[in-house]
Amino acid sequence: MNREKPPLRTRIVCPEKPSRGRGAAFVWVSGFALAAYLGTAVAAGHQEGLWGIDDAAIPEDAGSTLSMVTRASWYGPDFHGLPTASGEPFDMNNLTAAHKTLPLGSRVLVRNLKNNQTVVVRINDRGPYIHGRDIDLSFGAAQVLGMVRPGVVPVEITPL
Numbered sequence: 006m007n008r009e010k011p012p013l014r015t016r017i018v019c020p021e022k023p024s025r026g027r028g029a030a031f032v033w034v035s036g037f038a039l040a041a042y043l044g045t046a047v048a049a050g051h052q053e054g055l056w057g058i059d060d061a062a063i064p065e066d067a068g069s070t071l072s073m074v075t076r077a078s079w080y081g082p083d084f085h086g087l088p089t090a091s092g093e094p095f096d097m098n099n100l101t102a103a104h105k106t107l108p109l110g111s112r113v114l115v116r117n118l119k120n121n122q123t124v125v126v127r128i129n130d131r132g133p134y135i136h137g138r139d140i141d142l143s144f145g146a147a148q149v150l151g152m153v154r155p156g157v158v159p160v161e162i163t164p165l
Contacts, residue, residue, distance in 0.1 A: 071163055071164060072161050072162060072163040072164075073139065073161070073162045073163075074118070074159065074160070074161050074162075075138065075139040075140065075159070075160060075162060076137055076138045076139070076157055076158065076159055076160070077115065077117075077138065077139075077140045077141070077142055077150075077152070077157065077158055077159075077160040077162075078133055078135070078138050078140075078141055078142070078156060078157045079141065079142045079143065079144055079146070079147035079152065079153065079156065080097075080103070080132075080133075080141050080142075080143070080144070081097035081143065081144030081147075082097060082144070084097070085097045089101075089103075089129045089130035090103075090109060090129070090130045090131040091109045091110065091129040091130065093129060095129075095130065095143070096143070096145075097143050097144040097145065098143070098144065098145040099127075099143055099145055100124060100125065100126045100127065100143065100145055100146045100149070101126055101127050101128070101129045101130070101142075101143045101145075101146065102115070102126040102127070102128055102129070102130070102140050102141060102142045102143060102146060103128070103129075103130035103131055103132035103133060103140070103141040104128050104130075104131070104132075104139065104140050104141075105131060105132065105133075105139065107128045107164065108128065109128055109129060109130075110127065110128065110129070111127070111128050111164060111165075112125055112126065112127050112128070112164075112165045113125070113126060113128065113140075113162050113163060113164050113165060114162070114163040114165055115140065115142065115146070115150065115160050115161070115162055115163075116160060116161040116163075117150040117151060117152055117158050117159075117160055118158070118159040118160060118161060119151075119152075119155075119158050119159065120150075120151050122149065122150045122151050123150075124142075124146050124149040124150055125165065126142060126143070126146050138157065139162070140160065140162055
């Protein structure tokens, strides 16, 4: 009685899915490292802000009762032609800007506090969505203010 043994069956095992816990740990450790770095910078008495702008460079006369001193950035080629919050296509060469709360269509005077250059822009979009910045200027407005290369500068915004 020589019975043949059935062939060995191979079991297909799906590879394990990565644990979601690893990503959460990475985020937690990254946040802790950032907090430790910022805490060390504050304890060491560094005068530069998070974006490398020396707050001491802001003139004392900046910021009247109607104006606001903040940091500005600019945006351009990646958004050129896309619709803005006002519905019009974004033209990076126009003198426009994005602001979180100012009414769409309103105009503001923006003064670069590093070089005193000014430009009047029309608010046609919402943003910026980066903490510490209150206005995102078009590339054209950034050129007028001389802020294309630094990318982020301290500015004074005065509604007109």
